[in-house]
Amino acid sequence: MLVSTCADDPTADLVIAELNHRDVPVLRFDPGVDFPLHSTLDARLDEHGWAGGLQHGGRTLNISHVRALYHRRPSLYTAPYLPGQDGKFAASENRRGLGGILHALPGCTYVNHPMQVATAEYKPVQLAAARRVGFRIPETLITNDPVSAVEFAKAVGPVVYKPLHAAAYDIDGESGCVWVRTVDPADLDESVANAAHVFQQQIPKVADARVIVVDSKIFAARIAAPDGVVDWRARYSELQYEPVQVPERIAARLRWFMVGLGLLYGALDFAIDADGRWWFLEINPNGQWAWLEPAADLPITAALADLLEKGATHD
Known part of the structure; x- marks a missing residue:
């Protein structure tokens, strides 16, 4: 199990702790910072794909044995150990070399694949995908x-x-x-x-909903903000949460939406109007959820650990 993220990531900490509790071997690694000063890559292409070793923190990871990669929030590739254009060149080579290997692990479950994350982060892409599956979308x-x-x-x-x-x-x-x-x-x-x-x-909403999709599991919280607040994220300390059941018509479209973007995980935001209609606003393919789990009693950590440990339950 490989977790690719920065040093300060309490969300990843929760999942790693759960995997450790299950005795699942995990290597935490920040490719943009740890390579090459603190790690060594030795990868060779054989008939099954990329094989070889990634050494980091006194441990050696067999590339061909990585069954899951949790791509959270790794740092950008940098090379401060080299000056000027040499550093820029080295950072580019590291991203395409190590990054390319991490993008092409044979038999690996990606949560999510870095290329799919990069594509889904574009709002025009996600809005078009939402339209295709029939979500209600603001003009x-x-x-x-x-x-x-x-x-x-x-x-x-x-x-x-x-x-x-x-x-x-x-x-x-x-x-x-x-x-x-x-x-x-x-x-x-x-x-x-x-x-x-x-x-x-602007949708005349009565509440917001944050929906977390983990493979085939859907978790949702209804978010109540003070009257007149347009963006609830600006007023975290004044929010109220409660678990909410996602309407079946929305849940069915969610599954097609995630498949269309090639994602196994996503944090989606909806606006709920006075008639109970759900309006799609956006998806963050790597969105935060850690604060929502205790606030709305949603077992998201366990669901992510299940996905990383056992793989996806659907294509």
């Missing part, structure tokens, strides 16, 4: 045209703006996030032209 525009943005906001409004990627964003020297927020058409000016923006119809 959406992606543009850098200020005129188009204003016309959309006036026609569809109220609308919200949301970032296309939840990248770190420093605010007054402090690490922060760009939250989803309501947009006034009067505030949309020429600065819209500086980047791609996604605008969506």
